[in-house]
Amino acid sequence: MKDDGSGHFNFVINFSQSKTKINSILKMQKINGYTIPSKDEIKKEASKIEALAQSTAGISNVKTNIDLTNYIFAIDLDFQKIGNLNTAFLKLKNSKKLDPSLSTDYFAFADKKFIRTQKIPIKSLYEKLEKSDKEVFQTAKYTSVYKFDSTIKSFSNKNAATSKSKKAIKLNGSIISLINGNEKIxxxxTLN
Structure with a gap:
């Protein structure tokens, strides 16, 4: 994130440790009541997400990378202000016809203060899943990294760690711990 509030966003989902299982699942038509998409359908969905982000005011240089050998999916984009990123999430939520009450205001930036919130009721969403669907979260992990032009003066999440330069901060954790409320994102x- 630059001092003027613009920045670059990179989101990666890495299923490479499960690629053998995914290859088996992709050979099926349905599993646990879910229709299994083909690799072509996965590529088409990624193209739709890329087009949706690209059509959002203040978002540019959108690129998706779909690795269907190792099952690593990434989207990169630039934003003029952090609110543009929240708008892209809102458009994605609306396109997927998700619960309208779900908030997509994940990020804020003003007065040298960057805020990452967690407004999605992940515990209640998780509880609605079938037992077999919950299993995927047991070993899942997350990593978030935020980089800044300015140095970091302070931060509220005590599980996070700053880089030596104090211009980046990293948070690692377990998805199931996040779901259960034992960890927070x-x-x-606050920047200098």
Whole structure:
């Protein structure tokens, strides 16, 4: 994130440790009541997400990378202000016809303060899943990294760690711990 509030966003989902299982699943038509998409359908969905992000005001240089050998999916984009990123999430939510009450205001930036919130009721969403669907979260992990032009003065999430340069902060954790409320992704980062 640059001092003027613009920045670059990169989101990666890495299923490479499960690629053998995914290859088996992709040979099926349905599993646990879900229709299994073909690799072509996965590529088409990624193209739709890329087009949706590209059509959002203040978002540019959108690129998706779909690795269907190792099952690593990535989207990169630039934003003029952090609100543009929230708008892209809102458009994605609306396109997927998700619960309208789900908030997509994940990020804020003003007065040298960057805020990452967690407004999605992940525990209640998780509880609605079938037992077999919950299993995928047992070993899942997350990593978030925020980089800044300015140095970090303070941050609220005590599980996070800053880089030696104090211009980046990293948070690692377990998805199931996040779901159960034992870990948080919220962080308020104050810059110098």
């Amino acid at each position: 919220e962080n308020t980062i």
